[in-house]
Amino acid sequence: MIKLEGAWKSYGSVSIVEGMELTVEEGKPLCILGRSGCGKSTLLKLLALMDRLDRGTLSIDGSDVSKMNDAEVDKLRRDKIAYTFQEPLLIPYVTALENVTMVTGVSGEKAAEVLGKLGLADRLNYRPQKLSGGERKRVDVARAVLRAKPIMVADEPLSNLDPKTSSIVMGMLNSHAERGGMLVYSAVEPAEAESAAQVVKMERK
Amino acid sequence: MSLSLARKKAWNEKGWSAAIIVIMVAGLSVWLVLPSIGQSLQSGFSSYADEVGTYVVVNFNGYAFAQNRTLSQGTISAIRSIAGVQKVYPIVAFETDFLYPNLVMNESGFTVRGMTEEVESAVIGGPSGFPTSLVALTSGHAPVGAEPGFVINAAGVSDPTNGKAYTVGQITNMSIARVNFTATVVGINTFNPLVNIPVLWNATFLQSELGQSLFAQTASGDANLLIVQVATVGQVEAVASQVTNVLTSYPDFSVTYDQATVTDLLSVESSTTPIYNLIGVVSLVSSVVAVLLISYIAVRRRNWETGLLVSQGWTWSQVANFLWSYFIILAGVAYVLSILLSLAVAPYATFSYQVYGSTLHINTSIGLFAYASAALIAIAVTIAVSQIMKWRLKKAGLDAILRDY
Numbered sequence: 087m088i089k090l091e092g093a094w095k096s097y098g099s100v101s102i103v104e105g106m107e108l109t110v111e112e113g114k115p116l117c118i119l120g121r122s123g124c125g126k127s128t129l130l131k132l133l134a135l136m137d138r139l140d141r142g143t144l145s146i147d148g149s150d151v152s153k154m155n156d157a158e159v160d161k162l163r164r165d166k167i168a169y170t171f172q173e174p175l176l177i178p179y180v181t182a183l184e185n186v187t188m189v190t191g192v193s194g195e196k197a198a199e200v201l202g203k204l205g206l207a208d209r210l211n212y213r214p215q216k217l218s219g220g221e222r223k224r225v226d227v228a229r230a231v232l233r234a235k236p237i238m239v240a241d242e243p244l245s246n247l248d249p250k251t252s253s254i255v256m257g258m259l260n261s262h263a264e265r266g267g268m269l270v271y272s273a274v275e276p277a278e279a280e281s282a283a284q285v286v287k288m289e290r291k
Numbered sequence: 292m293s294l295s296l297a298r299k300k301a302w303n304e305k306g307w308s309a310a311i312i313v314i315m316v317a318g319l320s321v322w323l324v325l326p327s328i329g330q331s332l333q334s335g336f337s338s339y340a341d342e343v344g345t346y347v348v349v350n351f352n353g354y355a356f357a358q359n360r361t362l363s364q365g366t367i368s369a370i371r372s373i374a375g376v377q378k379v380y381p382i383v384a385f386e387t388d389f390l391y392p393n394l395v396m397n398e399s400g401f402t403v404r405g406m407t408e409e410v411e412s413a414v415i416g417g418p419s420g421f422p423t424s425l426v427a428l429t430s431g432h433a434p435v436g437a438e439p440g441f442v443i444n445a446a447g448v449s450d451p452t453n454g455k456a457y458t459v460g461q462i463t464n465m466s467i468a469r470v471n472f473t474a475t476v477v478g479i480n481t482f483n484p485l486v487n488i489p490v491l492w493n494a495t496f497l498q499s500e501l502g503q504s505l506f507a508q509t510a511s512g513d514a515n516l517l518i519v520q521v522a523t524v525g526q527v528e529a530v531a532s533q534v535t536n537v538l539t540s541y542p543d544f545s546v547t548y549d550q551a552t553v554t555d556l557l558s559v560e561s562s563t564t565p566i567y568n569l570i571g572v573v574s575l576v577s578s579v580v581a582v583l584l585i586s587y588i589a590v591r592r593r594n595w596e597t598g599l600l601v602s603q604g605w606t607w608s609q610v611a612n613f614l615w616s617y618f619i620i621l622a623g624v625a626y627v628l629s630i631l632l633s634l635a636v637a638p639y640a641t642f643s644y645q646v647y648g649s650t651l652h653i654n655t656s657i658g659l660f661a662y663a664s665a666a667l668i669a670i671a672v673t674i675a676v677s678q679i680m681k682w683r684l685k686k687a688g689l690d691a692i693l694r695d696y
Contacts, residue, residue: 137689160606160607175599175693189605
């Protein structure tokens with residue numbers, strides 16, 4: 087379980103997250119819904135342990151992250167969290183397949199199978215420059231799915247995707263939750279939150 | 292994972308890899324070539340100083356052979372036992388006459404027909420001959436077999452018929468112990484002018500021309516000239532002083548060495564050593580700085596790449612390994628190229644100095660130490676860069692480095 091209590095985060099004088107409270111339980115996908123610039127990505131990065139809270143507490147499976155040192159946080163993130171970026175980050179000098187295998191260490195067969203399910207069977211050997219925004223997004227999702235960590239944090243996983251692919255990606259993310267994993271994802275459109283067990287709405291400050 | 296990703300990065304980002312390699316090659320080549328030039332100059336000067344500047348000559352004041360003055364074996368042994376004396380060459384010097392019967396000279400209203408020029412000479416090699424190891428030919432060859440030839444110190448004697456120095460192949464009329472014959476210049480010798488023996492004979496030829504008995508009488512027996520080789524140029528003055536003390540019973544013999552040259556060589560050695568050391572330090576610093584700088588710039592170029600890897604479960608150590616693998620691949624290529632470059636450049640780094648009327652050539656040679664140390668520098672710098680980058684990125688934080696995207 088992820089528990090966020092009284093969470094505050096600001097960059098300079100701009101306050102992004104103010105007194106946020108939320109709980110993510112196993113098997114119950116949580117969707118952070120809000121328009122662009124409302125702080126969804128900041129909140130997800132806090133949950134994915136890629137940044138620290140200014141105030142408040144974050145606990146994962148009962149461990150208070152706020153009291154951990156950097157090395158402990160690094161280890162917790164490595165062991166428990168898979169993350170997909172809003173703007174998919176792919177290494178430009180390797181292919182789609184290698185972006186999955188070389189970064190995660192999974193076998194080529196397994197990676198090709200997941201990428202195939204995401205409609206990228208004929209794009210395995212394409213470099214990121216030759217992939218569309220939606221295709222890059224799917225490679226990023228495949229990478230996170232294949233890491234098979236208990237917590238999946240996905241930043242707008244359905245953006246730039248057509249309805250058919252959105253449904254495949256969402257199905258993949260939901261199956262993670264169905265297997266008992268924790269899923270937190272963000273979305274702009276309310277329709278993308280339909281399959282979530284709980285929705286947290288964020289407003290632009 | 293780290294190595295294969297690093298290999299892909301190095302190969303697929305050819306432009307950047309090439310740019311980094313070029314700068315690494317420049318840095319490593321500076322390290323390979325500059326100190327090697329310094330060391331070659333230093334050792335070249337030093338060996339030259341020890342080879343040429345380390346001679347003390349004991350000679351009769353005037354022509355010893357004309358007065359049958361010789362040095363006893365006891366005296367020679369005493370000189371051999373002086374500290375710093377490396378070798379003593381006892382030489383029997385004898386008179387050789389160059390005959391110019393047809394030369395006509397008009398001087399001060401007088402007409403002179405025919406001329407004889409007396410010079411000091413010795414045979415090459417043997418127990419009382421001029422040491423073969425000290426024959427330094429600038430052209431031609433040492434006489435072989437019974438070849439009717441001699442080696443001449445071109446700076447010591449010239450042909451009065453044309454006023455020019457003797458050249459290889461020139462035939463001249465000569466006389467030794469009143470035996471006349473013709474002989475050919477087969478080699479030109481350049482040696483310390485302290486040893487004023489302009490003509491060096493082929494012993495075999497001379498024996499056949501003079502006959503066994505006259506040859507023995509003329510060119511063998513007790514020495515009338517000594518070349519004393521001193522271990523280092525720094526010991527020359529002390530040895531010369533002690534040799535003079537040994538020769539107190541020989542007032543008509545003098546001890547000479549080239550004071551000016553010895554002083555110059557000692558001065559060159561002492562004044563240039565700090566410069567050579569400085570060259571070494573400057574080369575090391577400049578090569579390390581060049582490699583560090585380019586590595587730092589290269590890694591700063593794409594911080595988010597390492598952030599991505601960490602966000603996907605890599606440890607910071609794995610990231611450091613990845614960075615190190617990348618740089619060690621480039622450094623490996625740069626190392627090979629810098630060796631090739633330095634081998635190509637070294638032959639052009641030749642220095643020439645005019646000394647003793649001849650030219651001292653000092654070639655630059657790159658030793659194993661330079662190659663080994665360049666490899667160590669490359670490895671050390673790549674380790675340092677990867678560790679510094681790991682530390683810097685870790686300190687910046689994952690969110691900060693991902694914001695670079």
